[in-house]
Amino acid sequence: MNYLLHTLVMVMIYVVLAQSMNLQLGYAGLYNLGHVAFFGIGAYTSALIAMAGWPEELGMAVAMLVAGGCGALVAFPVLRLTGDFFGIATLAFAEMAYIFFLNERWLTNGPMGLPGIPRPQWIGQELTALPLYLLMALLLTVAAHLGLRRLVKSPFGRALKVVREDEQVARALGKNVLALKIKAVAVGTGLAGLAGALWAHYVTYISPADFTLQTTILILLCVVLGGKGSLHGPILGAIIVIFFQEGLRFLPIPADLNRFVAPIQGMVFGLALIVLMRKRPSGIWPEHRRKKN
Amino acid sequence: MYHLQFILNGLIAGSVYALFAVGLTMTYGIFRFINFAHGELIAWGAYGLLWFSGPLLGLPLIWAALPAIALTICIALAADKLVYAPLRHQDRITLLIASIGLSFFLRSLLQLVFGAELMTYGREAGRGWEIAGLYVTGVQAGMGITAVAFLAGLYLLLTRTLLGKALRAVSDNMELAGIMGLPMHRVNRTVWLLSALFAAVGGMLLGLDTSLDPFMGLANLVKAFAAVLLGGAGNVWGALLGGLFIGITENLSVAFIDPGYKDFVAFAVIIAMLLFRPQGIFALTRGEVR
Numbered sequence: 001m002n003y004l005l006h007t008l009v010m011v012m013i014y015v016v017l018a019q020s021m022n023l024q025l026g027y028a029g030l031y032n033l034g035h036v037a038f039f040g041i042g043a044y045t046s047a048l049i050a051m052a053g054w055p056e057e058l059g060m061a062v063a064m065l066v067a068g069g070c071g072a073l074v075a076f077p078v079l080r081l082t083g084d085f086f087g088i089a090t091l092a093f094a095e096m097a098y099i100f101f102l103n104e105r106w107l108t109n110g111p112m113g114l115p116g117i118p119r120p121q122w123i124g125q126e127l128t129a130l131p132l133y134l135l136m137a138l139l140l141t142v143a144a145h146l147g148l149r150r151l152v153k154s155p156f157g158r159a160l161k162v163v164r165e166d167e168q169v170a171r172a173l174g175k176n177v178l179a180l181k182i183k184a185v186a187v188g189t190g191l192a193g194l195a196g197a198l199w200a201h202y203v204t205y206i207s208p209a210d211f212t213l214q215t216t217i218l219i220l221l222c223v224v225l226g227g228k229g230s231l232h233g234p235i236l237g238a239i240i241v242i243f244f245q246e247g248l249r250f251l252p253i254p255a256d257l258n259r260f261v262a263p264i265q266g267m268v269f270g271l272a273l274i275v276l277m278r279k280r281p282s283g284i285w286p287e288h289r290r291k292k293n
Numbered sequence: 294m295y296h297l298q299f300i301l302n303g304l305i306a307g308s309v310y311a312l313f314a315v316g317l318t319m320t321y322g323i324f325r326f327i328n329f330a331h332g333e334l335i336a337w338g339a340y341g342l343l344w345f346s347g348p349l350l351g352l353p354l355i356w357a358a359l360p361a362i363a364l365t366i367c368i369a370l371a372a373d374k375l376v377y378a379p380l381r382h383q384d385r386i387t388l389l390i391a392s393i394g395l396s397f398f399l400r401s402l403l404q405l406v407f408g409a410e411l412m413t414y415g416r417e418a419g420r421g422w423e424i425a426g427l428y429v430t431g432v433q434a435g436m437g438i439t440a441v442a443f444l445a446g447l448y449l450l451l452t453r454t455l456l457g458k459a460l461r462a463v464s465d466n467m468e469l470a471g472i473m474g475l476p477m478h479r480v481n482r483t484v485w486l487l488s489a490l491f492a493a494v495g496g497m498l499l500g501l502d503t504s505l506d507p508f509m510g511l512a513n514l515v516k517a518f519a520a521v522l523l524g525g526a527g528n529v530w531g532a533l534l535g536g537l538f539i540g541i542t543e544n545l546s547v548a549f550i551d552p553g554y555k556d557f558v559a560f561a562v563i564i565a566m567l568l569f570r571p572q573g574i575f576a577l578t579r580g581e582v583r
Contacts, residue, residue, distance in 0.1 A: 078568065099554060220390065
């Protein structure tokens, strides 16, 4: 039962992450390969605020703002670049954030990480509080989803898709392409920060090793498996990927074979990305009127 | 003198980064996408050497290098045939995501076979020489010489042979080169072969100097990116100079900042380059940037 609850909390966190990446990748056509950095910034911000004795809810709100602010700050200069170069710049940013978490011991406690991150008061610290935490995660995820839904169905969302398809057309229509992209990245990274805060207060221990490219690739898989640019696709993708990942813990695997589990999982994820790109690049729940190119 | 030693170390490290970067920039120049799996070719080259020199064949290191290089080239050619060639006419996001998937797959396979721990070739640390106050180890000297030999070979290939001419033509304008009747399949194969060869050799040299771990490919891929950007994407000689530059700045930075931030330098170079000079510092002409 507890395993199921745990898996569901993880699903919620990855739904938020996948949706936040989808806003950038699927709607605006920007591949942020440093998504995990904003997840990490959110996690550390919220954890540090809560550990300093402030309310956890405040920490989560500030985490969103800080992550979104960092996102906008990174986006502003590098968005002049298109395509692959935006990906490399964000990848480099994520590696820099990782090195920062690792080296600034006074702030992040370095490689030892931050233990004992409190959960919100009304939930309590015991293991029995899991259902309540799931409820909070669910509410926040639904709120994030509804917010995003409103956003992408608004004129803003339609303009973003025009930017994705052809920037020249967007410009000709009088849209400020740079402003549109920065807003997309700021909202997306802000939501990643929220996911980070949710995660930090859930696992109660974070360390720099949690925020590597592996996580970005996992989020990417959720998005492209579900269908990039589709509103519900990434939710489905996150559910499948996380149930597959966490479900492996139930299999009766002998202890001496345990070390093979993670690499095989990685191979399956990598292979899934390749097969998806070859056979079904639009995912299992594709965006409706996706033109064939 | 103190700083000169760092510069020398940087030159040697940089010549290895240059080996990675020329391969990456060649595939970019021809196929117009960033091959994320290039880092895994580096790691597979290094682990191949470990495998063939250790439990599998027990060959001496120098002979084990040959099958290790052959293995890496086979991986690159198979990747082209199974992943990249069928996707060549898709959009760039599709190709990029596929190469990320491939890199994740190859890295996990490496972890499955060899485990995640640090490994070495089990050589004893050789004694070095002191020349004019500068200290060089045997491995370092070997690294420098090998890198220079391979890069000189590449220079001769590109400038003195018909195949090299074809390579440069395709990198300039693929469609036009195709219309002129250049054998595109052969050119494509050669590019993968060269980039895998250089990645494998660089990976082995790096493994000899430090140690091997499954993530070594990823870490060095980012440095190769930085070198490629410095040189201007697609520019082979630029990538070479870029690699040297990254090596030197990185090693010299240790004299001024916390060594924990050594890797920060390459990333900072990437961001600065992308912001201020996306066409590259060493680009002779204003290249097309997309």
